[in-house]
Amino acid sequence: MTGNSSLINNQTLISAGSMFQLGFFSPVNNSGTAYIGIWYYNHPPRENKVVWVANRDKSVDASMASLNLTSDGNLILFEEGTEVWSTGTSAELNSARLQLLDSGNLALTAGNSNRTVWQSFDHACDTILPGMKLGFDFRTNTPWQFVSWMSATDPSPGKYIVKMETYKVPDFLILSVNGSAKLGRTGPWNGQWLVDLPMLRNVLNLIYVSNQNETYYITEYQIRSPVLVRMLLDANGKRYLLIFDGREWNSFLSLPRDDCDNYNSCGNNSVCTKGYYSISCRCLEGFVEIGSVVGCKRKEPFCCSSIQFRKEPSVKVPDTENATS
Known part of the structure; x- marks a missing residue:
């Protein structure tokens, strides 16, 4: 036109x-x-x-x-x-x-x-397509984010939002639309992918950019990709990675996968494990339960001179809200 x-x-x-x-x-x-x-x-x-x-x-x-x-x-x-x-x-x-x-x-x-x-x-609704940014533009002080529809038949802004929180170590969160409650998170960028979503590499190229003007995550189609891909945030807060194979749309990934994907489901310093019927929680090594409160605390004070690090398999890294790179 x-x-x-x-x-x-x-x-x-x-x-x-x-x-x-x-x-x-x-x-x-x-x-x-x-x-x-x-x-x-x-x-x-x-x-x-x-x-x-x-x-x-x-x-x-x-x-x-x-x-x-x-x-x-x-x-x-x-x-x-x-x-x-x-x-x-x-x-x-x-x-x-x-x-x-x-x-x-x-x-x-x-x-x-x-x-x-x-x-x-630059004005996403409930869908992210390859080539769209998800992050924050510091020059205009505006986010690149997506917001669910109110319902399947009402495209007005709904109850859920996915955005990048621009902490010193950025993280992607799903929030209630008023921003008062964190509902889920992907974990930060580790140099190759978002730590909780390594499977995205199988269908998309992932790029993370951060400088004084902007910080964002972007996906691109892989070279000669034969499929269409879109990410959808539905009216109930579910997130889907959908792939069109030429005949129909199929869900490659849906989040939350189980109750362990819900934000802080076991409390601080805990490991959440999905069982057959329900989830179970246990404290990280060196921590004990805090009585009736969900979560765990250190058995003894933190000591930088003696503490060592070890890898805890199959857990998200902690919330990066107070982290420093």
Whole structure:
């Protein structure tokens, strides 16, 4: 799309390689509520395949709405002439260009240099696609994070959020949407992968970047990858790594895998083990239970001159909130 053009109901913008399409969709059959979204080409959006929603806070009547790209580079969703959502951008006059890429990114560019003015990859909803950042931009003081839908038929921001906490040793957490409760964590980056998710290396290349401007984690397709991959945070707080094999979507990984994946399920300084029917907790070597309180404490004070380190197999490293690299 170029300046002074629009998209209305029953029209779609399709990526060059027919991987994704942008248009109006309704998450409920025969419903008057509609949203502007991106979904996989030839995959009906109502089958939970929508990867991005523009106006997730407010639906529109598709018969009365249009998505307009103005001549000065602002992408605006109107309903009966009233602005519902916009990118709030501007570009050189008559140089704006909107393109849906085969990565699933909706990019608004300007000028002969194709300078990116705005892109949907910076505004994730409940899905992370390869090429999207998950982290924090220190220049704009904004996070790259994803937030669940309220329900399977309501794309408004839901109860769960996945984000990077920018501690001195960054960690990825799932939180209640108000940020008051940690519900789970992946463990930090160890130089090759996130410590609790080494299996991701089997399907994606993982990259971690940290500098004075930004800190983020990003996935990329492996060379000549024959599959499509997406990460989904559903309305119940479950996280999935989904793979499309050409016929159907399959779950490669789902979290939490069991109750031991729930944050601090056994308390501090404890090891959680999944049993056949339930989990069991034990103290790390050198620690004892704290009576009725969940967790363990040291048997004797910490002594740096005599303490030694040993590897405890099959546990996450501690929460990095107070850690220093």
